[in-house]
Amino acid sequence: MAASNFEERDYFTDPSVLLDPYGYFDEMRQRGPVVQLETRDALLVNGFKEYLEVALNTKDWSAINGLAGSGTPLPFTPEGSDISAQLEANRDKFIGHELVVCYDGKKHKDVRSLISRCFTPSRLKANETFMKEYAGQLIDQAVAKGRCELMGEISTRFVTLVIADLLGVPPEDRVIFEEQIEKGQTVGSIENADNPTAMESVYFIGGYMAKYLAERSENPGSDLMSELATATYPDGTKPEMLELVTLATFMFVAGQDTSAKLLGNVVRYICDVPGLQQEMRADRELIPWVIEEVLRLEGSTKATHRLAIRDTTIGDRPVPAGTQAMLGIAGVNRDPERWGDDANEFKLKRPRIREHLAFGRGVHTCAGAPLARAEVLTMLNVMLDKTSEIRISEQEHGKPGSRQYPFEPSFIIRGLEKLHVELDPK
C-alpha cells in the first residue's frame, strides 16, 4: 500500500515509488547524496560521485547482497570494525550467493575471465547476423498487422532467442525457453511479494544448460557453451561443472528482462519525443545517442547493492562495517551535480553521455552491456528500415501529454509490462 507520508514510503514495496522512482530519488537527494532509509536498515547512495566511490572501493565493500538487495536483513549480526570473516562464514546464507554478481575478490575475477572469453568479436559478429534476420521476421509480422504489443510480441522473444543463439542453444530447443520466459515474472516485482527473486525459471533453464555443457565438453563446437565447457581459469585450473552451469544460466537470464525493457523504453521515447523519430530516420548515426540517453534516463536496472565489510567512509560520512547500501542507479543517472539542471530531460548528444551508470561501474560492470547495446541498435535499425512511422497506440495509452503506461511494479527493473504501437509500412 502507498504511504501518505514521504518519510514512510518504502522503496522496496510502495507501489507509488515503484511506478515512479524518479520523484522519490529526487526528493531523497534533497536530504543529501547519502541518506539513511527510514524504512530499512540501509543507506541510499543517490549522488553520482558517491556511487563511484562505493562501486570502485572493493576493499571495503562486498557485492554479496547484489541479488537479495539491501532491503533484506543480513543473515548474521555484524560485530566489530571488520566483518570479512563473519561474511565468509555466512556467505552461503545470502540469496544469490552462487551468482557472479554477488562474488568478490579472486573468485569474481576468475569467473569474469571466463565471461570475457565468451564475448569475442567473431562470436558477436555471427550473433549479429542472427539478430538482423530474426528482428526482420518479427517486424515483418507486426507491420503486416499494422500494430503489435511490443513487449510480448517482439522485445522478450527477440532477446530470448538472441541470447539462446549466442550461447549455442540448439534451434529445436529454443521454443522451450521462449515459453518458460513468457511464464516467468519480472524480478523484484511486488506482484510476486512472497518470493520477489523467484528462481523457478532459473532452475528450469539450468537443467538444460547442464545438459548442453556436458555434451559440449565431450564434443566441443564453436559456440559459447563449448568455450565455457573447455575453459580454464587464469591459473590453469578447470572450473567445476556446477560453476559453469550457474554462469551459463545467469547469463541467459541476466539479459532477459533488462534488454527487453530497455527496448520498450527506447521505443517509447522515439515515439513520444516530438520530432525525434524523423531525425533518426534522416540520420541513423543518432541511434546510439538515443540509446545512451534512454539508458541514463530510464535504464532498465534501478539499483544495485553493496555491504560494507570494514569501517569505511563515503565522502566524509563514516560508515560502520555491516552497513548495507543501495546504490540508486535510477537516481544517480539524474543527479544534477553530474548532469546539470536539465538532468530529468531527454537531451540528444548530451556531452560524455557514456559515463552514465545504467550498467554499473567497476569490477561488476555489466558483462552483457555490448550485447544489450547491439540488440537495441539492430532492432531499431530494422524497425526504421521497414516502417515509415511508428506510433504509440492512443487507444491503449491515451493521447500525447496524458499517456497511461503500465510500468512493472518491481524494485529492480524499470520497464513496461505492455507497449502497444502502430506501424505504417514503408
Ligand code: HEM
Ligand atoms: C539493458 C540491459 C542491461 C542492463 C541495464 C544491465 C545492467 C546491469 C547492472 C546494473 C549490473 C550490476 C552492476 C553492479 O552490481 O555493479 C549488471 C551485471 C551483470 N549483467 Fe547486465 N544488464 C543488461 C543486460 C545484460 C545482458 C544482455 C547480459 C548477458 C549476456 C548481462 C549480464 C550481466 C552479468 C553477467 C552481470 C554480472 C557482472 C559481475 O558481477 O561481474 N546483462 N548488469
